[in-house]
Amino acid sequence: MSLDIAMSPELSLVFPTPILSRTLLTGAVNEKLTRIILGRRRHGEGARLSGGGWQSAPDLLTWPDLEVKLLISEVVAAARLINAAPDKDHAWNPGRCGSVDRNHTPYRGCGWANVNGDGHYNPARAQPGYQWCAIYHVTTGRPAPDRVMNGMLEIMDPRPAASFGHLEKFAFGQPLEIEPKPGLVVIFPAWLQYSVHPFFGMGHRISITMNITLEED
Numbered sequence: 001m002s003l004d005i006a007m008s009p010e011l012s013l014v015f016p017t018p019i020l021s022r023t024l025l026t027g028a029v030n031e032k033l034t035r036i037i038l039g040r041r042r043h044g045e046g047a048r049l050s051g052g053g054w055q056s057a058p059d060l061l062t063w064p065d066l067e068v069k070l071l072i073s074e075v076v077a078a079a080r081l082i083n084a085a086p087d088k089d090h091a092w093n094p095g096r097c098g099s100v101d102r103n104h105t106p107y108r109g110c111g112w113a114n115v116n117g118d119g120h121y122n123p124a125r126a127q128p129g130y131q132w133c134a135i136y137h138v139t140t141g142r143p144a145p146d147r148v149m150n151g152m153l154e155i156m157d158p159r160p161a162a163s164f165g166h167l168e169k170f171a172f173g174q175p176l177e178i179e180p181k182p183g184l185v186v187i188f189p190a191w192l193q194y195s196v197h198p199f200f201g202m203g204h205r206i207s208i209t210m211n212i213t214l215e216e217d
Contacts, residue, residue: 005169019155020082020187021178024074024136025067030182032067033138037113037206046113051196052120060111060208071208075134076107078187079212082132111210113138114196116151120205122196124156130190130211137180141203151199153178155192180205 005011025033037056040046046056061072109130114122127133135153143150155176157163163173178186188194190211199205 015159017158017189017192018082019176020078020185022078022185023181023183024078024185025071026183029067029070030138032065033071033208034204034206036063036065036067037115037138037208038204040113041115049114049120049122051116051122051198053114053116053122055115056113058110058112060113061109061210071136072111072210075136075185075187075210076212076214078185079107079132079134080214082187083214107212107214109210109212111208114207114209116196116199116205118200118202119198121198124193124195126193127190127209127211131213132187132211133190133192133194134185134187134210134212135194136185136208136210137182138206138208139182139204140180141199141201141205143199143201143205147198147200149177149197150201151180151205152197153180153186153194154197155186155188155194158192180207 007013040056041054046054049055060068063069116122140151155178157173157175159173165172178184196205196207
């Protein structure tokens with residue numbers, strides 16, 4: 001979604017909503033994350049969801065795997081960028097990350113892994129009580145090419161009356177639709193509602209969701 005309006009000193013944007021989208025990790029790291037997540041599902045951890053997919057316990061921030069620690073470090077750094085927080089070392093080390101101890105951790109939060117197979121989806125939800133929600137796409141499987149909105153992430157316009165006044169160039173009331181790609185993270189305010197459209201295809205659509213509140217220094 002883009003704004004097709006020329007800005008000027010007389011024209012202001014009110015109620016801005018920051019959303020960051022960038023590629024964090026690629027290749028072997030995502031392959032290892034896939035094995036880690038599917039291994040936990042295979043061992044019976046987590047639960048089935050109403051949309052048919054699987055979700056791990058919300059303890060991902062404490063998982064000991066180096067690839068998970070690397071991902072969390074990158075996500076926290078990206079969240080600090082949106083938050084205009086001072087730059088600092090985000091390297092993982094025991095006692096600093098994966099804990100909610102405010103004496104050692106620059107954030108508090110929770111996280112979990114999601115696995116969707118053929119026909120699975122995630123209904124609309126928000127994550128109140130946190131500053132930021134980050135959704136990281138580990139793998140997208142092999143989507144069927146004839147399905148519209150296949151596995152797409154949708155972030156909804158939070159203004160309930162916005163659709164009443166249609167202005168095409170402003171896209172009032174229209175959702176932000178994001179095509180999942182391996183390594184892509186999308187970070188947005190946790191009060192925004194989002195959903196994942198049904199995935200149709202071979203393999204798994206795997207993502208990681210993190211809810212984060214940055215702590216003040």
